Amino acid sequence: MSTYLRQQGFTLLELIVVLFIVVLGFAAIGISISSGNDSTELKAAARDIVSALRYARGQALISHEETTVAFDLENNTYTVSNRDKAYSIAESISLTVVTAQSELTGQGQGSIRFFADGSSTGGRVTLERGQTIVVCDINWLTGQITLEDK
Helix, strand or coil: CCCCCCCCCCCHHHHHHHHHHHHHHHHHHHHHHHHCHHHHHHHHHHHHHHHHHHHHHHHHHHHCCCEEEEEECCCCEEEECCCCCEEECCCCCEEEEEECHHHEEECCEEEEEECCCCCECCEEEEEEECCEEEEEEECCCCCCEEEEEC
């Protein structure tokens, strides 16, 4: 008695189709990851600014002295009053600062001031790149800083 065994397996055509689908999937993932780099850099810059603002508020509370974060819109930089370093923001990111009239120090320059009681002059720092906008709001009464995507 002989039994007929049929060989099981995949044809070459089936393997090529499956490999083609896998390659398309990896290509789609690569495109979505690379398109997120713009917003990632923008959000990282916004988090750095929020960190500098929170540091300045903390320093004002601890030292009982006014502390400022000064923005230079022409050079896309900002500095904290008791630090020598100027922090830069990528030139592809548009920076806008809304602050009290008394804190405008020159053309394209302004600052956010924090007082010893934790309050501030208040304001808004807006970072924009393409269609992505991130806004840092500073409450004048409490000095609280919030970060929001628009």
